[in-house]
Structure formats: structure tokens, C-alpha cells
Amino acid sequence: MRIAVLGATGLVGRTMLGLLEECAWADGEPVALASARSAGFELPWRGGVVTCRAVDAASFNGVDVALFSAGGGPSREWAPVAAKAGAVVIDNSSAWRQDPAIPLVVPEINGALVDGMRSGIIANPNCSTIQVAQAVAPLERAWGLEEVHVTTFQAVSGAGQKAVAELARQNAGEVMGAPVFPRAIARNVIPSIGAALDDGSFEEEAKVLRELRKILGRDEGLKVTCTAVRVPVVNAHAAAVRVVCRQPVTPGEAAAAMAAWPGLEVAAAPHDYATPREIDGRRTVHVGRLRQDPNDPRALLCWVVADNLLKGAAWNAVQIAARIVEGRSR
Numbered sequence: 638m639r640i641a642v643l644g645a646t647g648l649v650g651r652t653m654l655g656l657l658e659e660c661a662w663a664d665g666e667p668v669a670l671a672s673a674r675s676a677g678f679e680l681p682w683r684g685g686v687v688t689c690r691a692v693d694a695a696s697f698n699g700v701d702v703a704l705f706s707a708g709g710g711p712s713r714e715w716a717p718v719a720a721k722a723g724a725v726v727i728d729n730s731s732a733w734r735q736d737p738a739i740p741l742v743v744p745e746i747n748g749a750l751v752d753g754m755r756s757g758i759i760a761n762p763n764c765s766t767i768q769v770a771q772a773v774a775p776l777e778r779a780w781g782l783e784e785v786h787v788t789t790f791q792a793v794s795g796a797g798q799k800a801v802a803e804l805a806r807q808n809a810g811e812v813m814g815a816p817v818f819p820r821a822i823a824r825n826v827i828p829s830i831g832a833a834l835d836d837g838s839f840e841e842e843a844k845v846l847r848e849l850r851k852i853l854g855r856d857e858g859l860k861v862t863c864t865a866v867r868v869p870v871v872n873a874h875a876a877a878v879r880v881v882c883r884q885p886v887t888p889g890e891a892a893a894a895m896a897a898w899p900g901l902e903v904a905a906a907p908h909d910y911a912t913p914r915e916i917d918g919r920r921t922v923h924v925g926r927l928r929q930d931p932n933d934p935r936a937l938l939c940w941v942v943a944d945n946l947l948k949g950a951a952w953n954a955v956q957i958a959a960r961i962v963e964g965r966s967r
């Protein structure tokens with residue numbers, strides 16, 4: 638299978654290349670693509686290097702699967718070109734996620750949507766949404782959900798490599814300049830991610846609402862709220878989640894359903910939890926602090942942590958690619 642990675646020099650793109658190195662189906666060198674700024678840049682590949690090229694109209698000829706992580710503008714421009722050239726595009730930006738014709742996929746939840754796909758575009762969900770969706774999907778499947786309320790604690794790597802550099806500079810005491818974030822992020826937390834919307838929310842919060850409903854197939858009728866907060870953590874997002882089910886559910890029953898769900902790990906005891914530092918580098922989503930809401934026997938509270946560059950982006954995309962490849966070889 639010939640694979641292309643657009644955004645290969647970015648945090649997500651480099652993580653994708655690292656994961657693809659392990660995939661036997663990614664034969665030959667991947668086509669590493671980015672902007673003209675990165676043309677000629679060498680990236681590690683299976684003990685050697687792969688040279689990055691500037692994306693252009695011919696980049697996707699002969700490509701079977703194209704993993705995109707270059708932002709919304711390049712995705713809108715190049716995903717249709719790649720799909721027309723015969724590739725399946727798996728896109729990490731928000732450009733296509735709300736298009737009703739485009740599947741929004743977490744393989745453990747709705748991977749069947751991509752089965753049989755030979756070319757076209759698949760959207761990878763927002764990083765915070767993926768980990769929350771993974772945590773609540775077994776509850777939706779077993780008991781049905783009425784409400785999901787989320788407060789995120791999002792690492793700076795979720796905003797790309799410039800954001801990671803900004804936190805490092807501020808931690809080193811350097812004066813701010815051309816900041817990625819709207820306020821200082823070192824020794825601080827910032828309750829705004831993305832553009833401000835008319836209803837008082839920010840774009841990241843709206844993404845969690847819209848995308849969670851689409852992934853769970855609950856376009857209407859599922860109440861979702863989100864407050865998205867940037868924290869001075871380098872990598873891995875956390876989320877405090879409250880769910881209301883359609884009927885009473887104990888933490889023990891919920892833990893059993895979650896533990897049986899692929900890609901989900903559940904803390905062994907109610908007071909146990911994982912932190913972003915511990916989850917950094919792992920592919921699974923971790924649920925801890927699972928407990929009953931004392932106000933409502935149908936409601937549960939939990940703490941959800943995942944590596945935003947892996948399950949929140951690159952690993953989810955590579956899992957989708959693996960499913961496409963498997964389908965083609967059948």
C-alpha cells in the first residue's frame with residue numbers, strides 16, 4: 638500500500654510516520670508532504686530518512702491512503718484532489734467533520750462506516766472528543782445516554798509545535814511575543830480554545846458537542862455541554878466527565894462495560910486515576926475516578942485521560958487506515 642502523509646513535519650504528522658514504521662502494510666517509502674517551507678527536509682523512516690516534498694497536484698498519484706494533518710485550509714484544498722486521484726483521505730482537521738456525507742470515525746465505535754471504501758474522505762474527530770467518545774460509548778451501548786457534560790484540561794501539544802515551543806519559552810522566563818495562546822500559558826490555565834462564538838462558547842466546545850453527537854449517531858436528543866481549558870501540560874489531554882444514563886447504573890456496572898470496550902482501560906479502584914504524564918506515549922484511553930453522582934442514581938462522574946497526539950490524532954487515523962487496508966486485501 639502506498640501511503641502519503643500531508644503535514645509530515647508537524648507534531649501529528651511525525652507521530653503518524655512513527656506509527657506507520659511499524660505497519661507491514663505501509664510498504665516502500667511514504668510520500669512525505671508539507672508546505673514549500675519544508676521541501677527537502679529529512680524525516681526519520683525505518684532507520685533511514687524520507688525527504689519531504691511540497692504538496693502539489695501530482696502528489697497523490699498512485700497513493701492508496703493519504704493521512705492529512707496540515708490544518709483546515711490545506712485539507713479543503715487537497716483532500717478532494719487526493720480523493721479524485723483514487724486515495725482514501727483520513728483527515729485530522731475540522732474541515733470535513735460536519736459534512737453529512739463524510740464519516741467521522743473512531744474505529745472502536747463506528748469503524749464499520751468505512752468498510753468497503755475505495756476512495757474518498759474520512760474525518761478524524763477532534764482530540765478531546767475522541768477520548769470522551771471512547772469513555773462514554775460503552776455506556777451509550779449498554780444503557781443509553783441522556784446527557785454528557787465535559788470539562789477538558791488540554792495539553793499545549795494539541796495546538797501544534799509552535800505552542801509547545803511557546804510553553805517552553807515561557808517556562809524559561811522569556812518575554813512573550815506573537816503568542817499562540819491568548820494569555821500566558823506557563824503557570825496558568827486558559828478557559829478558551831478556538832474562536833469565540835456568538836452563544837458565549839468557544840469553537841473547541843462546540844466541536845465536542847457536535848462531534849460527540851455525530852460519532853454516537855445521536856444527532857438530536859443527547860444533551861452535551863463542554864468547557865474546554867488549556868493547561869500548561871506538554872502532552873496528553875484530561876477531561877472531567879459527568880454522564881446521565883437513561884436508567885440507574887452503578888459504578889461497578891459501568892466499569893465492567895468500559896473494561897470490556899476495546900482501546901479503553903479502567904482504573905482498578907474508584908480512587909485510582911491516571912495523569913497526562915503517565916498516559917503520554919500510550920494508545921489507549923484511561924478512565925479513573927469512576928463514581929456515582931450522589932444526586933442522581935442515573936449519573937456517573939469520571940476522569941478520562943489520553944495522548945492527544947496518539948489516540949487523539951495519529952493512532953486513530955492509522956487504525957482507520959489499517960481497517961481500509963484490511964478491507965482492500967479481502
Ligand SMILES: NC(=O)c1ccc[n+]([C@@H]2O[C@H](COP(=O)([O-])OP(=O)(O)OC[C@H]3O[C@@H](n4cnc5c(N)ncnc54)[C@H](OP(=O)(O)O)[C@@H]3O)[C@@H](O)[C@H]2O)c1
Binds near residue numbers: 670672794950
Ligand atoms: N496536535 C494535536 O494533538 C491534534 C489532534 C487532533 C487534530 N489535530 C489537527 O492536526 C493538524 C496538524 O496539527 P499539528 O499539531 O501537527 O500542527 P503542527 O505541529 O503545527 O504541524 C502543522 C503541519 O502542517 C503543515 N502545513 C501547514 N500549512 C501547510 C500548507 N499550506 N500546505 C501544506 N502543509 C502545511 C506544516 O508544514 P510546514 O512545516 O511546511 O509548515 C506541518 O507539517 C491540525 O489540523 C490540527 O487541528 C491536531
